[in-house]
Amino acid sequence: MTNTTPQAASAAESATAKPALIERNGIEIIAEAERTAKPRDLFWPWFAANVSVFGMSYGTWIFGFGVSxxxxxxxxxxxxxxxxxLCGLIAIAGKRGSAPTMVLSRAAFGVHGQKVPGIVSWLTSIGWETFLAIMATLATATVFAKLGLPSGTGVLIAAAIAVAALIVVASVLGYHTIMKLQGVLTWITGAVTILYIILTIPHINMDAVMAIPAGSPQAVIGALVMVMTGFGLGWINIAADWSRYQKRSASDASIVAWNTFGGAVAPVLLVVFGLLLAGSDPALMDQISYDPIGALASILPIWVLIPFWLTAVLALVSGAVLGIYSSGLTLLSLGIKIPRPAAAAIDGVILTIGTIYVVFFAQSFIDPFQSFLITLGVPLASWAGVLIADVLTRRVDYDENALFDANGRYGAFDWISLGTLVVASVIGWGLVINQFADAASWNNWQGYLLEPLGLGGVDGPWAYSNIGVLVSLVFSFVVTLLLRRGKIRRQEAAPATDGDN
Structure with a gap:
């Protein structure tokens, strides 16, 4: 792939016009004239992707740790x-380098070394977007059944194809279409979510909620890690993808603030309300474990089911669009030489196949998915620790050409970062366990450090804390601050890389 150099970008500025229907930019540096976004624009994609009523389901999963x-x-x-x-801190890199997250990460891991965490990132994005598509498909069948409409195999197939098509089309069209789409979806999903809360308040039983006993500190930590992994850390590998169109003059603090506010404001409210609903009705809690959206719809009056269903599906699609757009960019960063729309389409095919397989053939997917999430969460947390430390240490913008040149200042491999990733992952996996041993037996190898470190083994109090994710994040952050500061200063002092790459 030919990457846009600063010289080419400057030449393109004069020809800048209204954005094309299909975004042509791939992993190359965004031309200066196209960097018109403002920090407040970051509110829309993050809010729209996280305002889904699916967030209420986390109330059930948090209570599953045995906390009050x-x-x-x-x-x-x-x-x-x-x-x-933490996503906001990564987003700062997008403004400084105007490239996708996994390209900017080359400054920390090396141009070729970045492919190691890049593969983890791609798998994580594919997993998330497929999970959201599955949720939308199952919700369709459940709502149709409650309305007395056909809800069998044919409906599931049609729903899976329709959901996948919406996700793929939006992601192929690209950044500008997605930003407009998210702005519209924000108002629609927000309004219907408020209506849902109003209609289901009578379902809350505060006596039952308050009667739930408190759990141990280890249980609280486990719930905390699950929430962090399920929300911000689940998106952290794509954070700079949405800030790469920011003006160079944009404030770092504003980027972090709008990213945090947009992503967190809706989930906080939704999760707390989900806790009230789940704590009020054990039967509802059990239903949410299999079909979160369908279970939440089951306590609504019939007349509101159609708008609820449409909004829930659109909100899930909104989140999946962000994922598949970025997974396409990550695929390109791994060296695949195809246009960005084609990369998004390839990931769309994988998403469709995964959705159909899970809906029609898998006995259970919530438990294996959570096991998968924690397993990938460990190296992803390590990568995030390295990159956040790298971003906070750097004083100048990236050498954009060097991000595409293995002979440039960032080199082919950064062995300190790669070694940190490996060591942190080994430690992290040793401090988490497969909490879904029956549903995901392939993950039963984890937790090997709990007993040697005196933490009680796989049946001890720390076993379900998933502390390995936090340890991996903090360990990588501290090691990078200590060991790479000098190297970063040398990188910044090196001559700029030639634009021919």
Missing amino acids: FWQATLVALIGIPVSFA
């Missing part, structure tokens, strides 16, 4: 904003 309502509320109030603030 107040402990669970504290987890939501801390874990969600902090996780999106």
